[in-house]
Amino acid sequence: MTLIVNGETITVPDEVKTVSDLLSHFRLDNKLAIVEVNVRIIQKHEYGITTLANGDRVEIVHFVGGG
Template identity: 45%
Template sequence: MIVNGKEMDFQEGITVEQLLNELNLPKEKVVVEVNLNIIDVSTYSSTALNKGDRVEIVRFVGGG
């Protein structure tokens, strides 16, 4: 699967929530897009990913 433009190897069927845990990213501070579709945070634990998926993860960063 492609995550933020880089090919990564994760098990087939991993959920968005599991992927975020593997990457040490808090689900409350990111937006996840899978194959050009934004995934609602309430479905992270039930949205399964496939090897051919393209995933973009955008993190919110505070600053001034």
Template identity: 50%
Template structure:
């Protein structure tokens, strides 16, 4: 399946069915992130239920601290 993630087209395994699966695949499931799917910001609680489809546009924003 091809998804546009943060502006780049990537092929992800067919085992990824939900946004939660996608975050786990990229090892982001334990991090504080904001996820947008097709221009809609997703609630954290719904990520494991929301399906991803070929051609979806996903934006993932991570918070980084520093000083």
């Protein structure tokens, strides 16, 4: 499936079907992240049930510590 993630067109493996799968694919599943799919902010409890489709626009914002 092809998605537009943070403005970049990427192809993800077939096993990526939900927002939760996508976060796992990017190794962000244990990090605090905000996800928007097609201009809709997805609540954390919806990550596992929100399915992705070819061409979806996804924005992922995650926080990085440092100083």
